[in-house]
Amino acid sequence: MVESKIFEGLNPAQRDAVRGYQGASLIIAGAGSGKTRVLTSRIAYMIEQGVEPQQILALTFTNKAAAQMRERITAMVGERSRFIRMGTFHSVFARILRENVDRIGYPQSFTIYEPSDCRNLIRQLLKEASLDEDKYKPAMILSRISQAKNNLLTPASYLANDSVLAEDRRMQIPQFAHVYDAYCKRCKQNGAMDFDDLLLQTNILLRDAPDVLARYQEQFKYVLVDEYQDTNYAQYVIIRRLSALHGNVCVVGDDAQSIYSFRGAKIENILTFRKDYPKAKTFKLEQNYRSTRTIVDAANSVIARNTRRLEKECFSEGDAGEKIRILRAYTDREEAEMVVKDLRDRIRTSGDAWNEAAILYRTNHQSLVMEDALRHKGIPYRIYKGSSFYDHKEIKDLLAYIRLIVNPLDDEAFRRIVNYPARGIGDTSVERIDGLARERGVSMWEAVDGLVEERVVSAVQKAIARKVMDFVRLIRELSQLRTEMGLYEAGHEIAIRSGILDAYKKENTPEAASALENIEELLNSMQLFNEQVEAQIRNGERDGSDRATLEEWLQTVMLTTDQDKADEEADPNGKVTLMTVHSAKGLEYKYVYIVGLEENLFPSQRAVETGGIEEERRLFYVALTRAKSVATLSYAETRFKWGSMEFSRPSCFLREIDTRHLDITLSSEEDEDMLPKQTRDRGASKPGGATALDELRRRFDYRFKQKANEEPLGKSRTLVTPSSISPTRQKLTAIVSPVLQSHTPVAESDYKEGDVVTHMKFGRGTIRNIEKLAADHKLTIEFDDYGTKTLLEKFAKLVKP
DNA sequence: CGGCCCCGCGTTTTT
DNA sequence: CGCGGGGCCG
Numbered sequence: 151m152v153e154s155k156i157f158e159g160l161n162p163a164q165r166d167a168v169r170g171y172q173g174a175s176l177i178i179a180g181a182g183s184g185k186t187r188v189l190t191s192r193i194a195y196m197i198e199q200g201v202e203p204q205q206i207l208a209l210t211f212t213n214k215a216a217a218q219m220r221e222r223i224t225a226m227v228g229e230r231s232r233f234i235r236m237g238t239f240h241s242v243f244a245r246i247l248r249e250n251v252d253r254i255g256y257p258q259s260f261t262i263y264e265p266s267d268c269r270n271l272i273r274q275l276l277k278e279a280s281l282d283e284d285k286y287k288p289a290m291i292l293s294r295i296s297q298a299k300n301n302l303l304t305p306a307s308y309l310a311n312d313s314v315l316a317e318d319r320r321m322q323i324p325q326f327a328h329v330y331d332a333y334c335k336r337c338k339q340n341g342a343m344d345f346d347d348l349l350l351q352t353n354i355l356l357r358d359a360p361d362v363l364a365r366y367q368e369q370f371k372y373v374l375v376d377e378y379q380d381t382n383y384a385q386y387v388i389i390r391r392l393s394a395l396h397g398n399v400c401v402v403g404d405d406a407q408s409i410y411s412f413r414g415a416k417i418e419n420i421l422t423f424r425k426d427y428p429k430a431k432t433f434k435l436e437q438n439y440r441s442t443r444t445i446v447d448a449a450n451s452v453i454a455r456n457t458r459r460l461e462k463e464c465f466s467e468g469d470a471g472e473k474i475r476i477l478r479a480y481t482d483r484e485e486a487e488m489v490v491k492d493l494r495d496r497i498r499t500s501g502d503a504w505n506e507a508a509i510l511y512r513t514n515h516q517s518l519v520m521e522d523a524l525r526h527k528g529i530p531y532r533i534y535k536g537s538s539f540y541d542h543k544e545i546k547d548l549l550a551y552i553r554l555i556v557n558p559l560d561d562e563a564f565r566r567i568v569n570y571p572a573r574g575i576g577d578t579s580v581e582r583i584d585g586l587a588r589e590r591g592v593s594m595w596e597a598v599d600g601l602v603e604e605r606v607v608s609a610v611q612k613a614i615a616r617k618v619m620d621f622v623r624l625i626r627e628l629s630q631l632r633t634e635m636g637l638y639e640a641g642h643e644i645a646i647r648s649g650i651l652d653a654y655k656k657e658n659t660p661e662a663a664s665a666l667e668n669i670e671e672l673l674n675s676m677q678l679f680n681e682q683v684e685a686q687i688r689n690g691e692r693d694g695s696d697r698a699t700l701e702e703w704l705q706t707v708m709l710t711t712d713q714d715k716a717d718e719e720a721d722p723n724g725k726v727t728l729m730t731v732h733s734a735k736g737l738e739y740k741y742v743y744i745v746g747l748e749e750n751l752f753p754s755q756r757a758v759e760t761g762g763i764e765e766e767r768r769l770f771y772v773a774l775t776r777a778k779s780v781a782t783l784s785y786a787e788t789r790f791k792w793g794s795m796e797f798s799r800p801s802c803f804l805r806e807i808d809t810r811h812l813d814i815t816l817s818s819e820e821d822e823d824m825l826p827k828q829t830r831d832r833g834a835s836k837p838g839g840a841t842a843l844d845e846l847r848r849r850f851d852y853r854f855k856q857k858a859n860e861e862p863l864g865k866s867r868t869l870v871t872p873s874s875i876s877p878t879r880q881k882l883t884a885i886v887s888p889v890l891q892s893h894t895p896v897a898e899s900d901y902k903e904g905d906v907v908t909h910m911k912f913g914r915g916t917i918r919n920i921e922k923l924a925a926d927h928k929l930t931i932e933f934d935d936y937g938t939k940t941l942l943e944k945f946a947k948l949v950k951p
Numbered sequence: 952c953g954g955c956c957c958c959g960c961g962t963t964t965t966t
Numbered sequence: 967c968g969c970g971g972g973g974c975c976g
Contacts, residue, residue: 212965240966262966345966380965413964513962515968538966569952576952709966732963754962769963792961793967955975961968 154198156191156226160184167433168192171199171372174393174427176420177402180464181449181775182440182738189376189402190219193234194226196372203233207370207392209385210238211377213710215736219376232691235370239385240345241709243352246366247343248705253359254351257341259557259701262708264540267562268292268344275332278588279325286323294323295330299346300382300414302353305331340593341559349384356391367395378403378423382414390426399427405460406453409732409769411762421458436464438775440738442471444811445781449774451808456764473813476804477784482516482746485786486523489743492782493726494527496741504530505724506740510731510773512752516745517728524726534729538711544654544665545672549707551648552641555629556701558595561587565594568621571649575621579614598622624648637698638677645669672707679703731773742777744770747785748798770803 157165164184167177168191179185189208197203210216216237223231235242244262251258263271272288272295298308308314309327318326337343343351356363373393375381378401381389393399401423408417424430438446446466453459477492479485493507500506509520517533524531539545547570553563568583569575587597601615628647632640645651651669654662683698727739731752746752753766774781785800901907905917918932 210965215965238966244966264966265964348966377965410964412962413966515961518967572952574952578952711966730963732965735965751962756962790967953976955973957973958971960970 154195156195156198160188160191161437163433163435163437164188164191167435168195170431170433171196171201171400172398174397174430175400175433176423176427176430177400177433177435178420178460178462179402179404179435180438180462181404181407181772182438183435183464184439185402185404185435186215186219186222186376188435189374190222190226192400193219193231193374194223197223197227197230201372203230204235205369205371206234206236206374207242207372208234208236208374209242209376209389210236211380213238213241215376216241229689232689238709239388240348241706243388244348244705244709247348247351247355250355250359250362251351253362254355256338256343256351257557257559260341260343261553261557261560261563262348262705263337263342263344263562264538264546264708265292265345266546267342268295270562270565271336272329272333275329275336279329279332281325281329286325286329291323291326291329294326295333296346297414298330299344299350300384302350302384302387304350304354305334336561339559339591340561341557342562346384349382349388353384353387353391356388363391364395366392371396372398372400374400374402376402379405379408379417379420380410380415381419382416383419384414386416386419397427397429405458406456406768407735407772409735409765409772411765417458417765421460434462436462438464438466439468440778441466441775442468442779444471444473445774445777448474448781448807448811449771451811452767452774452803452806453771455806456767458764472780474781474783474807474811475813476747477782478800479784479786480788482519482786482789483522485745485784486519487526489520489745489782489784490523490527490529493741493743494529496780502740503724504726507743508727508729508734508737508739508741508776509743509745510729510734510776511745512731512754512769513746514730520728520745524728530723530725531728532725534727534733539668539672540708542665542668544650544669548645548648548650548669548672549704551625551628551644551650552700552704554595554625555632555644556704558625559593561594567648568594568618571653573621573649574617575614579618583618595622632700637680637700637703638673640700641673641676645673675707676703679706731769734776735772738776738778740778741780741782742773743782743784744773745784746789747783747801747804748789749801751789751798752801753803767803767806770801 156168160168164187167175167188171192177185177188179188193206193208196206208216208219210219220231220234220236223234247256248258248260251260269288269292272291273283276283276286276288276291298314303311303314305327308330315324315327318324337347356366370392373389375389380403389399389401401420403420405417405420408415408420411417424432441449443466446464450464477485477488479488489509493509496502497504497507511517511520514535521531521533540549547567550563550566553560554567557563565580565584568580583594583597583601586600587594590597590600598618601618624647628640628644631643635643651666654665654669679702680698683692683702686692687694687696731744744752750758752770753763757763757766783804785798785804787798788795789798790796901917903917903919907915907917916932
């Protein structure tokens with residue numbers, strides 16, 4: 151039998167995974183193992199074998215992944231791919247919900263709450279219940295609600311669950327269950343679902359409407375799931391339910407890359423898949439086509455320390471490549487300079503474009519120092535940040551108009567725009583409308599009628615009632631006009647008649663200009679959406695009477711982030727990419743810098759405290775495996791945290807990399823002590839030869855005495871900048887020395903309590919406290935003009951007057 | 952009713 | 967340090 155072209159260029163393991171599409175399958179796909187290729191080839195092969203595209207349901211986590219997959223499948227099987235039901239969990243089930251939502255008591259025109267709506271609603275409810283926001287922190291309530299929904303705990307089941315209730319009491323939020331209950335009731339009353347509802351309500355629908363379940367079970371003969379390691383319980387149950395009839399469920403993922411537990415992802419789903427589906431076939435994609443052997447082996451040596459793993463042995467058949475270097479810096483600023491210098495040298499000598507390099511960090515704020523350093527050297531960069539466009543106020547406002555037009559029950563939208571732009575309806579009036587709504591158990595929109603019906607109305611109240619009615623009329627008119635004109639035209643009209651466009655046009659600021667641009671972009675997306683729908687109609691994929699609607703566009707917009715369009719800019723040489731490790735998942739760069747490898751940062755303190763070190767290690771694994779040719783790691787020994795200097799110790803992950811893959815540039819005698827310790831106790835020093843301690847002294851001497859000697863004693867103590875360090879010395883810094891920190895004796899401080907000193911910036915001050923630290927003294931100084939500050943003696947540049 | 956100031960707080964975030 | 971929210975004042 152002639153094998154299909156689909157199999158060309160696939161290795162045996164990949165071929166097996168493509169071919170075995172009947173029944174349940176687990177495809178364990180290591181980093182860079184061609185996962186997407188296998189998944190898309192499998193779908194293409196299924197279609198080639200006669201499976202109807204409509205019978206295939208393929209679920210992803212991002213729109214980008216879905217689009218990419220569809221594109222690749224189209225390349226293999228052509229336009230038939232359009233009929234595959236493929237998209238994100240949220241978008242696919244939002245659509246299914248929309249078609250059946252009457253079965254679970256929501257209006258067909260339900261809108262989707264974005265996180266800030268949810269938070270506002272929670273604040274509202276806390277106020278109504280007279281609960282203290284200091285104890286019931288909205289963010290915490292929100293995440294707990296999210297957790298409950300992800301675990302399919304409805305308010306009713308929550309109230310019946312002693313263990314979660316006990317947990318609430320322990321967390322000092324005994325009333326949480328009632329807040330949760332009120333939240334769900336209010337959402338339903340408002341005809342609104344949050345992101346988590348899209349999964350929870352889908353479960354409720356499939357549970358309570360057996361005919362609906364049966365219909366989709368029959369339709370989706372094949373269910374495929376990408377990034378299975380990141381699915382939560384709600385998603386897990388949906389998958390189980392939908393595939394129960396045919397049993398053709400294929401999940402693809404990598405347990406080693408499960409990094410979203412904080413959002414409810416359950417690594418158990420992939421770990422125990424074979425128990426859930428005992429007849430499942432397992433395929434392992436273990437060959438890494440992305441990275442050098444060094445990188446793959448180094449990553450393996452780290453992840454091997456995790457206990458909760460699926461058995462697999464990833465390997466690369468590429469070059470050994472360069473060893474991994476570790477840059478050690480004294481401060482976060484110096485770290486940035488070293489990284490940027492190294493990066494620049496790398497690009498210059500290789501002739502590669504800037505966009506071959508990425509700087510990855512654990513937390514977003516770490517980008518700031520990196521940006522400074524890049525700007526300073528004039529290197530083009532871009533920050534890949536996960537903000538959606540509805541983070542912008544102007545977008546939220548315009549969307550609120552559209553939401554209210556689509557679904558007048560949406561109180562959060564109502565509240566947001568009833569007086570925006572200002573039309574003389576103040577807080578008091580809004581609260582009155584809200585009061586009426588609560589009293590009658592209806593939405594604010596419906597309660598407005600009550601406002602005018604009120605028997606006793608003063609002149610003022612009459613005036614306000616008139617203003618509110620004007621607003622209501624405006625929304626009604628806008629709602630009317632969307633049936634009369636095209637999508638884009640309606641959107642434009644809404645932007646004008648709401649007054650939003652005017653408000654920004656009047657304001658002659660750069661911010662206003664950017665707001666107008668964003669609005670324009672949003673309107674353009676309507677145009678684009680409309681064109682897409684028109685094309686579908688022309689292709690016969692869609693009924694001619696079924697034109698693009700505002701509802702449909704809105705739903706798409708609410709479930710889209712602008713991640714993918716931030717991709718490439720016109721710059722021929724590209725830009726260096728800066729992003730969090732989380733955002734980097736799925737991406738790859740020739741040169742990867744992982745910065746801030748320090749205890750309490752990466753791994754994060756929280757993770758260590760809550761026993762989440764394994765996930766943190768997976769995160770590091772993800773970071774490392776982004777690199778194609780060269781991975782460079784860095785850490786700083788001190789770092790600015792919330793305005794003050796903090797000491798940091800090298801990350802345990804640095805010590806977990808098999809030293810064979812590290813570039814250690816020290817002489818052998820020093821190696822013994824300077825190497826990351828994998829077995830030895832920290833701080834133990836070897837008899838004879840140079841000890842770690844000696845080395846540390848030498849370095850400090852070098853760094854601080856040298857400078858001090860050049861200048862009049864006691865005048866100032868400057869930190870040596872990387873550029874002033876000799877090349878050989880710089881190599882010296884390229885090692886890990888986790889052993890040293892806490893055992894360094896410190897010379898007495900040059901100061902004593904009560905000393906009066908002068909600081910460059912803060913002026914005159916008095917030393918109030920001196921705290922002895924590992925390698926320095928922490929001075930608490932009360933400045934005459936700047937209040938009390940904590941400074942490090944080494945860096946403070948103090949002068950005795 | 953809106954603007955300004957001060958206080959508190961501060962992982963990661965595909966939807 | 968930098969942002970957002972709430973409170974207070976004009």
